Amino acid sequence: MTKKERVIAAIEGRDTDAVPACFSMHFPKEVNHGEAAVREHLAFFQQTDTDILKLMNENLIPDMGPIQAPEDWKQVRSMSMHDDFMVRQMELAKRVLDESDASAFRVGTLHGICASSIHPIEHRYGYKQVREMLCEHLRRNKAPVLDAMKRITDVLCQLGRSYVEAGMDGVFYASLGGEHHFFTDEEFAEYIEPFDRQILQAIREAGGYTILHICKENLNMERYAGYADLSDVVNWGVYEAPCSLSRGRELFQGCAVMGGLGNHPGDVLVDGPADAIRQQVQQAIQQAGRTGFILGADCTLPTGTRYENIRTAVEAARA
Numbered sequence: 022m023t024k025k026e027r028v029i030a031a032i033e034g035r036d037t038d039a040v041p042a043c044f045s046m047h048f049p050k051e052v053n054h055g056e057a058a059v060r061e062h063l064a065f066f067q068q069t070d071t072d073i074l075k076l077m078n079e080n081l082i083p084d085m086g087p088i089q090a091p092e093d094w095k096q097v098r099s100m101s102m103h104d105d106f107m108v109r110q111m112e113l114a115k116r117v118l119d120e121s122d123a124s125a126f127r128v129g130t131l132h133g134i135c136a137s138s139i140h141p142i143e144h145r146y147g148y149k150q151v152r153e154m155l156c157e158h159l160r161r162n163k164a165p166v167l168d169a170m171k172r173i174t175d176v177l178c179q180l181g182r183s184y185v186e187a188g189m190d191g192v193f194y195a196s197l198g199g200e201h202h203f204f205t206d207e208e209f210a211e212y213i214e215p216f217d218r219q220i221l222q223a224i225r226e227a228g229g230y231t232i233l234h235i236c237k238e239n240l241n242m243e244r245y246a247g248y249a250d251l252s253d254v255v256n257w258g259v260y261e262a263p264c265s266l267s268r269g270r271e272l273f274q275g276c277a278v279m280g281g282l283g284n285h286p287g288d289v290l291v292d293g294p295a296d297a298i299r300q301q302v303q304q305a306i307q308q309a310g311r312t313g314f315i316l317g318a319d320c321t322l323p324t325g326t327r328y329e330n331i332r333t334a335v336e337a338a339r340a
Contacts, residue, residue: 043073091162129184191230281305
């Protein structure tokens with residue numbers, strides 16, 4: 022099987038010749054953009070030999086001014102694929118597509134509505150503060166905030182479609198907001214889920230596969246059970262959520278599941294040794310089964326993770 026055939030077979034619940042694997046990491050800032058980003062992606066793909074080639078996305082929704090009250094969200098303007106940050110991301114996507122292994126399964130990263138809403142102001146106030154601010158502003162006066170989120174969703178739908186039209190097999194959609202300590206279940210259902218679903222639907226309508234990544238810790242995984250109809254693969258923090266691979270299979274019936282390994286410093290995949298990585302990979306496969314499973318990590322690996330560690334995990338999944 023080619024890498025793409027292997028991944029699609031896993032998605033469709035068919036037998037594969039080996040368990041496919043997907044890993045990614047945030048590259049150092051000096052190689053995040055332009056030609057340097059193209060070279061770093063290609064080096065990562067070649068040296069790790071993953072079945073899914075995941076294009077990173079550091080071209081985020083830009084800062085449009087300080088936001089200190091709900092009404093300030095009105096300054097978040099409409100955007101399109103002609104905006105500089107989207108032009109840069111698609112230039113990167115097309116270069117990587119042109120030069121990477123076309124027999125692999127290639128996906129573009131799309132940061133979900135919650136993350137994309139806080140990206141413009143995160144550098145101003147800090148991550149935890151903007152997460153709390155978004156919740157508080159929606160509770161105080163949701164109308165201008167939701168209007169801004171609608172405009173952000175529109176351009177995220179465009180990005181998802183553009184990835185597929187450029188030749189990506191699908192989109193890695195990173196959803197944020199499912200933590201118990203930010204939104205209530207009712208708030209998540211009103212403020213996050215409709216936008217998530219709109220974007221996933223746009224990707225599906227463009228003909229792309231969807232990999233739903235459920236980000237962060239202390240998650241209410243039940244909030245995402247209804248996403249199964251728009252997801253081909255689901256990935257979450259087995260250790261962070263926490264939620265076992267077997268429990269995930271119950272929640273997301275009809276979807277392939279991806280994960281099994283930790284992604285933090287000190288975890289086996291990040292810091293080795295090789296024998297321990299191989300052992301943990303086999304444990305994950307034994308728990309998840311070989312059908313409808315893609316080996317992966319809880320989330321993006323930390324910058325500086327040794328590529329040979331990832332290669333060891335990929336090869337262990339094929340043993």
